[in-house]
Amino acid sequence: MFHAGYLQFRKCFLFHHESFKIQTGLNLSNHTVGFAMQEKIRAASVQFEHAPGDKVYNLSRIEAYVAQAAQEQTDLIAFPECCITGYWFLRELSRADFFALAEPVPQGASTQAVIRLAQQYRIIIGAGLLELDEEAQKVYNSYVVALPDGSWHCHRKLHAFVHPNLSSGSEYTVFDTHLGWKIGVLICYDNNLIENARITALLGADVLLAPHQTGGCDSRSPHAMGLVDPKLWEQRRENPEAIEAEFRGDRGRGWLMRWLPARAHDNGMFLVFSNGVGRDGNEIRTGHAMILDPYGRILGETWKADDAMVTAELDSSLLPLSTGRRWIQVRRPELYQPLIQRIGNEKETAKVRFGEP
Numbered sequence: 001m002f003h004a005g006y007l008q009f010r011k012c013f014l015f016h017h018e019s020f021k022i023q024t025g026l027n028l029s030n031h032t033v034g035f036a037m038q039e040k041i042r043a044a045s046v047q048f049e050h051a052p053g054d055k056v057y058n059l060s061r062i063e064a065y066v067a068q069a070a071q072e073q074t075d076l077i078a079f080p081e082c083c084i085t086g087y088w089f090l091r092e093l094s095r096a097d098f099f100a101l102a103e104p105v106p107q108g109a110s111t112q113a114v115i116r117l118a119q120q121y122r123i124i125i126g127a128g129l130l131e132l133d134e135e136a137q138k139v140y141n142s143y144v145v146a147l148p149d150g151s152w153h154c155h156r157k158l159h160a161f162v163h164p165n166l167s168s169g170s171e172y173t174v175f176d177t178h179l180g181w182k183i184g185v186l187i188c189y190d191n192n193l194i195e196n197a198r199i200t201a202l203l204g205a206d207v208l209l210a211p212h213q214t215g216g217c218d219s220r221s222p223h224a225m226g227l228v229d230p231k232l233w234e235q236r237r238e239n240p241e242a243i244e245a246e247f248r249g250d251r252g253r254g255w256l257m258r259w260l261p262a263r264a265h266d267n268g269m270f271l272v273f274s275n276g277v278g279r280d281g282n283e284i285r286t287g288h289a290m291i292l293d294p295y296g297r298i299l300g301e302t303w304k305a306d307d308a309m310v311t312a313e314l315d316s317s318l319l320p321l322s323t324g325r326r327w328i329q330v331r332r333p334e335l336y337q338p339l340i341q342r343i344g345n346e347k348e349t350a351k352v353r354f355g356e357p
Contacts, residue, residue, distance in 0.1 A: 037180030041314050043207070043270070044069045044077040045300075047287035048307040049278030052086035053101060059084060059113050062127055065309050070121040072311055075179055077125055078274040081157075081188050081211040082141060084110045084129040088213065088281030090163050098165050102132035102139045105154050111144050118146035124177060126209050126274075128187065131156065138167040143185050143211055147177060155185035158196060161350035168349070172196075174203040181206045181316070184269070188212045189349060191263060195339065201267035201328065206319060208269045210260075213276040215252040215286025220355050226251045228284035236305040243305040252286030253303060265296030268324030270314050277307065294322035 046065045051057045062079055069077045081087060085101050093101070105111045110129050118125045124147055131142035131154065141157035156169025174184040184205030190196050191210050200208060216228040228251055232243040247253060256273075264271040270293055277287030290301035291312040299312035319325060 035176055035178060035180040037316060038075075039316050041075040041179050041181060042073060042311055043272050043291055043314055044072070044074045044309055044311045045272045045274045045289040045291055046077065046079050046307075046309045047275050047277040047289040047302070048080070048083065049285075050080070050083050050086050050276060050280075052089040052281075054086070055084055055110055058086070059110065061307065062114070062125075063117055066117050066121050066123060066125060068309065069311070070123055074123060074311055076183075076207070076272070077123055077309075078209045078211060078272045079125070079127040080274045080276045081128040081143065081213045082130065083211075083276065084114075084127055086280075087162065087276065088283060090130075090166075091281065093163065095165050098130075098163055099132065099139060102130035104134055105129075105131045105142060105144055106152050108132070111146075111152065114144055115146040115150060115152055118148050119150055122148045124148070124179075124183070126185065126211065128211050133167075139163075139165060140167055140169055141187060142169075143187050143209070145175075145183065145185065145209070149178065153183075153185075155187060157187040157190060159189040159193070159349040161189070161348075161353050164350075172199055172203055174200060174205045181314075183207050183209060185209045185211075188214060189353075191260070194263075194266075197263040197267050197269075201269055201324065205269050206316070207314065208263065208267075208271045209274070210263070210271055211274045213280055213285055215247070215255065215275065215288065216284040218283065220353075223250075225255050228252075228286065230279070230284060233278055233284045233305065240305060244303050247286045247288060247303045247305060253288050253301075256288065256290075261292055261296030261298075264292040264294055264324075265322075266324045266327065268294045268319060268322040268326075268328065270294055277305070294318050294324060 048061050103110055114125050114127050126145040128143045131140045141160045143155045145153045153175045155173035158169050160166045160168045182204045184200035186196050217225045218227050219225040228246050236243045273290045275287050276285035289310050291299045293299055300310040302308045302310050
């Protein structure tokens with residue numbers, strides 16, 4: 001039987017959720033009500049080294065992992081940010097090549113391929129790509145989530161910066177599924193801002209999909225990440241200990257552990273972190289796919305220096321009394337007006353990320 005206390009909590013939470021929608025004007029067109037929540041589901045997170053611009057190869061890797069996940073009776077699988085198109089190499093593309101790589105959603109071949117896989121294997125699949133808005137002639141860093149019934153949802157990265165012709169999204173993405181679990185999506189840098197995670201939780205997310213291309217970044221901060229020597233990646237077969245030590249250290253896992261578990265813990269959500277691994281342009285991504293529970297505890301992780309998948313069981317009975325959900329119930333929104341006021345030091349994400357004037 002499903003936890004009765006959680007049903008009552010969820011009813012109250014959704015009432016607050018609807019009030020929040022009215023106050024903020026957020027787009028909740030994907031929200032529907034009426035699915036019975038399964039007590040437990042199985043989730044998977046994948047890390048893989050994408051081939052820049054090679055959609056056929058990248059989709060073949062996605063299909064291979066979806067098939068493997070299906071054999072393990074997985075309900076939900078998450079792939080990295082821009083894993084279909086590639087990511088860091090986008091900085092070097094001309095405007096014409098950049099637009100040529102993007103596809104409309106859902107009409108584009110890549111989204112259609114992911115939808116077919118979701119239908120074939122009866123799994124919820126999330127994967128990242130460049131989305132072309134043909135009407136507005138804009139390109140977004142987007143994450144498509146396809147469901148087994150052929151429906152789909154798309155999140156546009158809120159804090160995009162990798163190319164001057166890349167636009168940022170302006171809507172949060174939280175939706176119901178046939179599993180009765182609500183899923184939210186935040187892409188890479190979106191997760192860095194605590195406000196984004198909190199709003200996603202307020203919109204009712206039980207699981208946050210957090211696709212990334214991170215770790216091993218040439219950070220402006222002397223105490224955040226840092227470059228990984230490419231030779232360690234090239235020699236990973238002969239000397240796995242050296243590259244795995246980097247992945248587990250401050251350039252990878254060490255940096256993640258300073259903040260990522262807090263997004264799950266403080267907001268009472270399961271979190272599925274998917275990341276690129278290996279070469280991404282001139283940098284080495286540190287992988288470390290992991291799944292966390294709503295207390296910020298790690299249910300599954302890998303520091304393998306290779307393509308890999310981790311799976312974990314998500315137990316809904318952990319949600320109602322999780323610290324974050326109890327904290328949300330004692331919020332005092334009347335005190336939070338400063339959060340929506342500009343203080344004068346706001347900058348575009350690219351200027352903060354790269355230190356542009």
